Amino acid sequence: MITIESLTKRYGTFSAVDNVSFSAQPGRVTGFLGPNGAGKTTTMRVMVGLTEATSGHVHVLGRPFGALPNPGREVGVLLDASAQHAGRTGREILTIAARTMGLPKQRVEQMLDRVSLTEEESGRRVRNYSLGMRQRLGIATALLGDPEVLILDEPANGLDPAGIRWMRDLLRDFADQGGTVLLSSHLLHEIEVIADDIIVIGNGRIVAGGTKQELLASTGTLARAAEPVVLSRALEAAGIVTTVADGAVFADADLATVGRTAFAAGIPLTELRTADGAGLEEMFLELTAESQRDSLTVLEGAVA
């Protein structure tokens, strides 16, 4: 369980994180989605005490991270897989972490096995690791202390498709056993396939949050017919709110209802699909488009 309340981090006049509040629940994978530079990493760094918040606070398992007696045993953290001494072997890095946490030696072997790093690879210096191998080593370090909470910053970076699949299953498993998972990504698809809950952040502020189903649910149906006005009238008659734009009818109802109503009215449809007006993807694209940055306030209004 992670709770973030009114978290703000300012650098001079620039707000990297601006009044962010959300929580990550046990038993669920929470995806932290946002374009590069949106404030995901800063938020996660504050979470684990590497960066001090300007205001607000973060509680992990009911207390500030710094108050955890042996954090590695309760919270697994992977912020930057490349932040390792290039001259240490993978096994040595795990051994140091295991010693710090007070874990038996066998735990290192178990974890190497769990992330599929071979005996030979574990004896190699990290300088010679691919990004994917570093990522696996980082995940091994995070899982080492058998934690209750996982905080992972872009863990899929550098993993091949099979690796991403493997990690997805691993995190699913972890959450299904009652663990809390918070992972960030700048890729909507990645979050879509893995997360139960999604928090979207842009320019340091949260712009959307909820379960995946809620956020991905389309906002309505788009239908086209030879005469849009006739179709619109027929739908309105059935009590469906519609708007006509660009020769298409946007109806506030699901596909089946619109299709059935049109059929009943004897109107042949030329197109029938879910409207992607204010969907997550649209919103996310707007967030990522550099030119849209300054019109964010408009967007937030739309989301609210």
Add this chain to the structure above:
Amino acid sequence: MTTATMTPAALDGSAPVSPRRERAVPDPIPFTRILGVELRKMFDTRAGFWLMASIVIASVIATALTIILGNRDDLTFDTFAASVGSPMSIVLPMIGVLAVTSEWSQRTALTTFTLVPSRGRVIGAKLVNVLVIGAVSMLLALGVGAVGNLLTSAITGSDPVWDIPAWTFAQIVLANELGMLLGFALGLLFRNSPAAIVGYFVVNLVLPGLSGALASSQEWWMDNAGWFDLNQTRFLLFDSSLTNQEWVQLGLTSMLWIVLPLAVGLRLVMCSEVK
């Protein structure tokens, strides 16, 4: 809306969240464990290992050179101590610098401070390790020097001369520990290996020259430099017994050059962002 707390509820309200097995709150990490881990980290890379090994290697080379090149009839323990002491006075402060800066240069601080959020404990453990390594290294170096002294007497057939009293030895150790502390403090202050190393050599090699130049033109500085210049009194530790005033000067200059940067550096480490 951005201020609202978002707590996504389970979809059907009855999501079967199997409670994770009851967990006991783990015991706090004891300081001795941090000490052990930090010590291991000083040896477990090639660079770290050879830096440590260089203590022994440098002592052996210095001793061998002294026997080969020195006038064997005049060699005493003091000669050997001086020759093994000079590489120590360079290697040991580097160990002090790198013990701190490698965390930042290699970015391992990210993991270190995530596993032990109390940064003061980590720095404290590093400091203890550095001081212990300093003392042990000096004993080792002196041991190698002693072997050299015995060897020489075996070669010349005369009795070995042991002319270093315990207090001189203690002073030499102190002088080297101060050098290590200075390196450690600069490491904390800069958190960057090249900057801290250059800083150390500026303080140790450039400043004495400047101070000397100033003293030759400024009478006041010549008389009073001891109150400001750490090196002046620290170097005295190597071969003379200090007067009371010199001890006070050593204490004061240590405050200025070691304790002050140590305190400022510690403060910076405690509240700076770990990138």
